[in-house]
Amino acid sequence: MWSVGHGRGSHQDLCFIHSPKPLQSLFTARNNKMLRTYKWLKMVFLVNKAGIPTDYFMISLLATISTVFGCGVMPAGQGSTRNFTVTGFTLPVAMAYSTSTAVLAQVPGIATSEAGAKGFVERLVMQTVFDVLESQGRSALLPDAVISAILSQLNVTVNYTPLECPLVRSGDGGEEILFPMERACIINDNTVTAICSVTAERSCHLVPGLPPDDEVTITPVSGPPVTISGSLSTTNIIMASWSRAMWQSVANRAIRMLASGPLGSHFFSAVAIVGGN
Secondary structure, eight states: OOEEEEOOOOOGGGOBSSSSSBHHHHOBTTBOHHHHHHHHHHHHHHTOSSOOOHHHHHHHHHHHHHHHHOSOBOSTTOOEEEEEEEESOOEEGGGEEOOOHHHHHHOTTSBSSHHHHHHHHHHHHHHHHHHHHHHHHHHTTOOHHHHHHHHTTEEEEEEOOOEEOSEEEEOSSOOOEEOOSSOEEEEETTEEEEEEOOOSSOOEESSSOOOGGGOOOEEEOOSGGGOEEEEEEEOBTTGGGOOHHHHHHHHHHHHHHHHTSTTHHHHTTOEEEEOOO
C-alpha cells in the first residue's frame, strides 16, 4: 500500500486582508467574525430563490470571499477530509512495473520499480485534481495568487498498489502457449489486460476452450492494480465547508480530464466516488 500526501507549498505571504496582519492571526477563539460572516453568506446562497445551481453559487462565493479575505484558513485543528476511490479503468503499462531487464527492453513504457509506478499514479491524480480546481478558480475570476494560495491548503493523499510483471507476453489473440515459471502479464496495445499466474510446470493459454489437462489460468486484471484510493484534505475556510456533492463534482471533472488526456482510452469508463455525507 502506498500512501503519500502533497500540497502546493506555503503561500502565507499571500494571506492578507488589505492590512499588515496575516489572515491566520485573525482566526482565533477571540475573533471569529469572518467565520460567522461566511456561514451566514453560505446559508443565503444555499437557499437562493433564483434556482441557480448551488455549485455555481459556491464557486462565486469562493471568488468573493477569497478575493476579500485572502486565503483564509480554518481555526487550528479544524478542516475537512474527503475520501475517494477510482475504479473502472484499464491498466496502462506505466502503472505496472518490472525489475527484469528483458521486460524493460520489451516494454519501454513500464515502470522500472514499484516506487516508480506508485509515483506515476500519485503525480497523475494530484496534478489532475489541482488542474480541475485551478480551472474552476479561473472561471470564477480569482487572481492567480489567490488560486495558488488556496491550493497550497489542499493535501492530496494517494493509495495505490501496483502490479509487478516478472514476465510479459503479447495478448494479440493468437494461440500462443506460455510456459512461465512465474507470473506473466499479458499486454496488448500498452495495456496490461490479464495475468497468467501459473507457477508450476503447467501451460497457460491465451485462448480458452483448450483441453482440461492444459489448465487455462489467464485471469483479467482486477483488485488493487485497478483501484486508486486516497483523500482530499483542506484547511481553506471555503473548501472545508464544501459538501460531498461538490467534491463529487470535482472528482467527476477530474475523470473527464483524464479521459481526454494522454491516458484517455484507459480512463474512458473510469468512475470516481467521493465518500461522506
